[in-house]
Amino acid sequence: GIQVEQSPPDLILQEGANSTLRCNFSDSVNNLQWFHQNPWGQLINLFYIPSGTKQNGRLSATTVATERYSLLYISSSQTTDSGVYFCAAVDNYGQNFVFGPGTRLSVLP
Amino acid sequence: ETGVTQSPTHLIKTRGQQVTLRCSSQSGHNTVSWYQQALGQGPQFIFQYYREEENGRGNFPPRFSGLQFPNYSSELNVNALELDDSALYLCASSLLQGAEAFFGQGTRLTVV
Numbered sequence: 001g002i003q004v005e006q007s008p009p010d011l012i013l014q015e016g017a018n019s020t021l022r023c024n025f026s027d028s029v030n031n032l033q034w035f036h037q038n039p040w041g042q043l044i045n046l047f048y049i050p051s052g053t054k055q056n057g058r059l060s061a062t063t064v065a066t067e068r069y070s071l072l073y074i075s076s077s078q079t080t081d082s083g084v085y086f087c088a089a090v091d092n093y094g095q096n097f098v099f100g101p102g103t104r105l106s107v108l109p
Numbered sequence: 110e111t112g113v114t115q116s117p118t119h120l121i122k123t124r125g126q127q128v129t130l131r132c133s134s135q136s137g138h139n140t141v142s143w144y145q146q147a148l149g150q151g152p153q154f155i156f157q158y159y160r161e162e163e164n165g166r167g168n169f170p171p172r173f174s175g176l177q178f179p180n181y182s183s184e185l186n187v188n189a190l191e192l193d194d195s196a197l198y199l200c201a202s203s204l205l206q207g208a209e210a211f212f213g214q215g216t217r218l219t220v221v
Contacts (some may be wrong), residue, residue: 030207031207031208031209031210033209033210035212040214040215041146041197041199041214041215041217042212042213042214042215043152043199043201043212045209045211045212048209086151086152088151088152090207094165095157095159095164095165095206095207096142096154096157096165096167097142097144097152097154097201097210098154099151099152099153100151101150101151102151
């Protein structure tokens with residue numbers, strides 16, 4: 001099955017800084033999503049992005065399906081951006097998400 | 110439009126007991142998946158239901174079982190609980206297989 005890797009595993013930023021999170025996947029994908037897991041455990045949808053580029057406020061994401069990677073950009077970070085960011089993919093043969101190990105982001109005031 | 114809701118939010122059980130977790134899918138979503146998330150790890154796929162039929166299963170033993178009802182809500186049942194079953198259990202629903210999925214807030218299960 002598909003393998004999903006994320007980098008970096010941990011990231012510490014000062015408020016206002018920008019960051020880029022990376023997700024590599026090993027096979028063609030039918031679905032790719034980015035999530036933010038809040039301190040209470042809920043996975044919040046950020047982007048549904050099997051290909052292309054999307055933007056939502058301070059966040060944007062790009063997936064280059066032919067090169068099997070996706071990037072999540074966070075600009076002007078805020079303390080409320082802290083938490084774990086997961087990339088999850090569904091390959092063309094499966095129906096379930098395979099999650100990466102996550103990137104733990106800490107934004108300091 | 111209501112989102113995905115799970116109940117209960119927290120649960121403590123004793124080793125060897127049985128537990129049932131519940132999930133109401135987002136309105137109109139006929140596909141429900143369950144995931145187990147151990148502390149410090151990413152969620153792991155348990156199984157998926159599509160129109161009341163199991164449609165895929167991850168590497169979990171048969172004591173993990175489920176149901177989907179005609180209104181597309183779902184249950185996850187775990188028999189003979191073990192200490193390692195302590196985890197956050199997440200339910201996700203989607204309109205179609207492979208379409209954008211939405212997660213509930215999870216049920217945190219502690220087995221003592």
